[in-house]
Amino acid sequence: MYVYDKHDQQLLNERVAQFRWQMERYLAGKIGEDEFLPLRLQNGIYVQRYAPMLRVAVPYGALNATQLRALAQVARDYDKGYAHFSTRQNVQFNWPALEDCPQILADLAEVQMHAVQTSGNCIRNTTTDEYAGVIAEEITDPRPYCEIIRQWSTFHPEFAYLPRKFKIAVNAVPGADRAAIQVHDIGVNIIRNDQGELGYRILVGGGLGRTPIIGTEIRSFLAEEDLLTYLEAVIRVYNQFGRRDNKYKARIKILVKALGVERMQELVEAEWQRIRHSDSRLTREELERVAAHFTAPDYTPLTDEPQELVSARAANPAFARWLGRNVRQHKQAGYAVVTLTLKQKGTAPGDVTAEQMDSVATLADRYSFGELRSTHQQNLVLADVEQRELFNLWQEAKALGLATPTLGLLTDMICCPGGDFCALANAKSIPVAEAIQVRFDDLDYLHDLGEIDLNISGCMNACGHHHVGNIGVLGVDKKGEEFYQISLGGSCGGEHSEEASLGKILGPSFARDQMPDVIARILDFYVAQRSDGESFLEAYRRLGHTPFKEAVYGKAD
Numbered sequence: 001m002y003v004y005d006k007h008d009q010q011l012l013n014e015r016v017a018q019f020r021w022q023m024e025r026y027l028a029g030k031i032g033e034d035e036f037l038p039l040r041l042q043n044g045i046y047v048q049r050y051a052p053m054l055r056v057a058v059p060y061g062a063l064n065a066t067q068l069r070a071l072a073q074v075a076r077d078y079d080k081g082y083a084h085f086s087t088r089q090n091v092q093f094n095w096p097a098l099e100d101c102p103q104i105l106a107d108l109a110e111v112q113m114h115a116v117q118t119s120g121n122c123i124r125n126t127t128t129d130e131y132a133g134v135i136a137e138e139i140t141d142p143r144p145y146c147e148i149i150r151q152w153s154t155f156h157p158e159f160a161y162l163p164r165k166f167k168i169a170v171n172a173v174p175g176a177d178r179a180a181i182q183v184h185d186i187g188v189n190i191i192r193n194d195q196g197e198l199g200y201r202i203l204v205g206g207g208l209g210r211t212p213i214i215g216t217e218i219r220s221f222l223a224e225e226d227l228l229t230y231l232e233a234v235i236r237v238y239n240q241f242g243r244r245d246n247k248y249k250a251r252i253k254i255l256v257k258a259l260g261v262e263r264m265q266e267l268v269e270a271e272w273q274r275i276r277h278s279d280s281r282l283t284r285e286e287l288e289r290v291a292a293h294f295t296a297p298d299y300t301p302l303t304d305e306p307q308e309l310v311s312a313r314a315a316n317p318a319f320a321r322w323l324g325r326n327v328r329q330h331k332q333a334g335y336a337v338v339t340l341t342l343k344q345k346g347t348a349p350g351d352v353t354a355e356q357m358d359s360v361a362t363l364a365d366r367y368s369f370g371e372l373r374s375t376h377q378q379n380l381v382l383a384d385v386e387q388r389e390l391f392n393l394w395q396e397a398k399a400l401g402l403a404t405p406t407l408g409l410l411t412d413m414i415c416c417p418g419g420d421f422c423a424l425a426n427a428k429s430i431p432v433a434e435a436i437q438v439r440f441d442d443l444d445y446l447h448d449l450g451e452i453d454l455n456i457s458g459c460m461n462a463c464g465h466h467h468v469g470n471i472g473v474l475g476v477d478k479k480g481e482e483f484y485q486i487s488l489g490g491s492c493g494g495e496h497s498e499e500a501s502l503g504k505i506l507g508p509s510f511a512r513d514q515m516p517d518v519i520a521r522i523l524d525f526y527v528a529q530r531s532d533g534e535s536f537l538e539a540y541r542r543l544g545h546t547p548f549k550e551a552v553y554g555k556a557d
Contacts, residue, residue, distance in 0.1 A: 001062045001371055002147045002293040004112045011155070012109050015116060019043045020102035027099060042122075044115025045101055049423045054093045054101055055118040056108060060128045060146040060170075061089035061373040061381075065361035068372065070111040072357035078104050083357065085342060085350045087414055087465055088167075089127050089374045090118060094421050116154060121162045123153035123235070128170045129178045130339075130375040133294060134383045136331040139190050140198060142172040142179075144291040145227065148282065151290075152228050159235055163242035164250035166235065167207075177493030180376060182206050182215045182500035183468060185252045186234060191221070199223050204234060204264065205256030208462035212502050213253040216261050218268060225282040226272075232280055233272035237264070297369040297384055302334020304387065312391035319394055321443070322405040327390065336387050338368075340380045340402040341412060345437045347401075348430045349415040350378030359400050367393050378414060379407070408451045408495065410523075411437050414465055418458030418475060419482070425458030427475025427482035432456055432515050439516035449523060452536045453494065468492040470537045471522065472503045473515070483509035486518065488548055489540045504545050507553050518552060525551035 004012070019039070026036045040047075044055040056071070071091055075083050078100050084092045096104060105115060117124060126146045133141040149168060153159065159166070169179040172190040181187030187203035200222045206215025222230050238252045241259070256264050313320045326339045340360065343349050352360075360380060364372045367389055368382035375381060380402075385393060397403035406412045413436070416422070418429025433456055440446060455469030466472035472487040490503030510518050523536075525548060530539045540548065550556075 001064060001143075002059075002290070009109075009112070012112070012114055012116075015043075015114070016102065016106045016109050019105060023099065023102045038120065040098075040101075041120040042117070043101070043105065044118035045098070046119060047098075047423070048094065048421050049419070049425075050421065051095045052098045052101065053421065054096050054104060054115060055086070056091045056093070056113060056115050057118050057125050058090050058113075058374050059150050060126055060132070060143055061130055061375060062143065063372050063374065065364040065370045065372070067111045067113055068357050068361040068364070070108060070113065072354040072361070074104055074107065075354040075357065081355075082351055082353045084348070084417060085352065085374050085378050085380070087376050087378060087416075087463065088125055089130075089376065090125055091374070092417075094417065119165075121164050121166075123156065123159055123162075123166045123168065126150055126153070126168045126170065127179055127184075127376065129173060130373045130379075130381045131178065131328070131337055131383065132172070132373075133296075134330050134332070134335075134337055135173070136329070137174070137176075138172045139174065139192060140172055141291075141294055142170045142190055143294050144287065145188070145190065146170050147290050147293070148228070148286070149231070152231075152280070159239065162235070162239055163244050164247060164252075166238070166252070168231070175498060176495055177498045177500070178376060178495060180465075180468070180492035180494075180500070182498075183208055183212075183465075183492055184215065185238075186231060187215050188227070193221050197223070200227060200230075202230065202234075204268075205253040205261075206500075207251055207253040208465060208467045209251070210248055210460045211251075211253065212462070212467040213257065214500050214502065215253075216256060218261065218265055224287070225284075226276060227282055228280045229276045229278060230268075230272055233268050233275060236271050236275075237267045241267070296332070297371075299332050299335065299384070300386065302332075302386060302388070304333050306334065306388040308388040309390055316391075318405075319391060321447070322394055322403055323390065325405040325409070325447075326403070326407045330384070332384075334387055336385050336390060338382045338385050338390070338393060338397075339375070339407050340382065340397055341404045341407055342379050342402065343404055343406060343412050343437070344401040345411075345441055346434065348417070348420075349413055349433055352380075356400055356402065359396075360402070363393065363396060377407075377412060379412070405443065406446055408453075409446045410440055410449055410452045410454055411446060413454040413456060414469070415456040416458050416463035418456075418464075422458060422463075424461055425475060426460075426477040427458050427484065428512075429456045429458040429464060429473075429475060432473060432475075432484060432512060435512075435516050436519060439520065449527070450535050451495070453491070454519075455490070465492065466490075467502050468500060469503060470540070471519065476509055478509070482512055484512060484515055485509040486522075486552075488522070488545065489537070491537055506545075506549055521552050522548060 457464035487503030
């Protein structure tokens with residue numbers, strides 16, 4: 001993974017010192033609330049319902065064991081003993097004291113971590129596939145390109161005050177999209193053209209929230225060296241023409257819709273032609289410099305399916321089930337990619353305790369060259385595990401509550417913190433997730449259902465990505481009471497498809513205590529109607545919306 005040089009570290013240390021001084025002035029009353037607001041946002045600090053929330057950047061989901069231990073220490077020393085992994089692959093602390101945040105950031109700086117640009121109207125954390133660099137089907141490792149975007153966008157003086165927040169995601173796997181690039185402000189799809197040249201297909205104007213939109217292709221092929229100049233052209237057009245009078249209409253998706261795709265292309269092309277030969281153009285030397293940080297670890301020459309694995313799988317059905325669900329093929333013979341699921345019953349999805357973080361760091365050191373990744377689905381990945389060690393790893397992960405064999409199934413749900421923490425939420429998300437976990441706590445049933453994305457958001461800001469859940473749940477407020485609206489048929493692409501779709505609202509909302517029964521009615525109808533091997537999403541697309549609606553509400557008179 002990328003390791004800071006002296007320039008990176010100096011920049012980070014100076015930022016920490018600057019914010020400590022700003023905090024001291026604020027606490028002394030020398031800076032007013034309005035002045036301090038953009039300063040704390042630039043350092044990842046929100047004021048939530050009960051306490052500040054600090055969002056720590058995890059660039060493209062990459063962590064090492066030392067960093068994870070540092071996060072665990074922050075959870076112990078400054079929070080309530082746990083942290084939350086978000087769909088943006090970042091880490092959030094929900095209970096730090098405001099005055100402690102400068103010291104937290106100083107502690108994290110020692111392990112090359114920060115909260116820079118995790119909030120505010122700037123370019124946020126660039127995300128990608130959690131399996132980047134270790135699967136055979138990818139065109140190339142997308143992580144160097146994410147790191148290049150990170151370095152280019154960090155403290156970019158022209159893009160520090162955009163009309164609204166801005167998110168970029170990168171995918172490099174044909175036929176799949178675990179990075180959800182179609183619902184980002186810019187989606188970068190790494191491809192090869194007919195001549196075999198590596199480049200990018202660029203999508204613009206995707207996003208969720210109050211106005212969910214699937215991104216539109218703005219360029220079918222962009223040469224490798226033109227990545228940054230083209231991104232810069234897109235964001236310059238957005239910075240110039242994006243609305244600033246209404247934050248609900250300020251995202252680039254609204255600009256693309258207002259201008260039309262053809263006009264947006266014209267504006268971007270004109271700006272790009274003006275700047276494409278600037279110093280921002282990538283050179284082969286820079287690409288190679290960054291890529292050198294992402295070389296393969298020192299793999300041991302091994303063969304697939306060692307006897308230790310074959311014997312353990314045959315002797316232990318629970319282990320075999322975990323292998324089939326949470327472990328996938330590695331491009332290196334004799335290795336595997338393992339997902340540790342942060343979806344333990346009774347725990348909010350994405351939450352992990354300080355003790356678990358310390359233990360996962362030990363697992364990373366012992367089994368995966370000291371590195372791990374966070375995922376869009378709010379889980380953790382050990383990307384380089386020897387197959388002969390999988391049984392030992394499973395036993396240790398199971399003891400930690402992190403080996404639930406439900407990856408991609410109903411209870412491997414995405415869930416925002418909701419009204420338990422967020423001041424913007426209309427309803428609580430976590431109790432709904434817990435009720436569904438309890439109701440469907442049957443592994444045989446879950447595995448029989450097959451892959452289903454269930455996403456829960458506490459408000460229209462859609463931090464739980466409910467719009468692209470196969471089953472989406474949105475918390476709404478009705479005269480001070482919490483209710484929940486269901487949508488069906490959404491998809492962000494995912495493991496087996498690049499095709500994204502937005503869910504369609506099923507009908508009137510439900511009270512919280514009705515939700516498990518409503519989900520059960522939806523699932524019962526799917527099971528009764530599915531064809532052999534047909535997934536929930538495939539069945540929904542074949543049957544259409546109305547039969548599912550009638551199964552839940554009954555047929556109209």
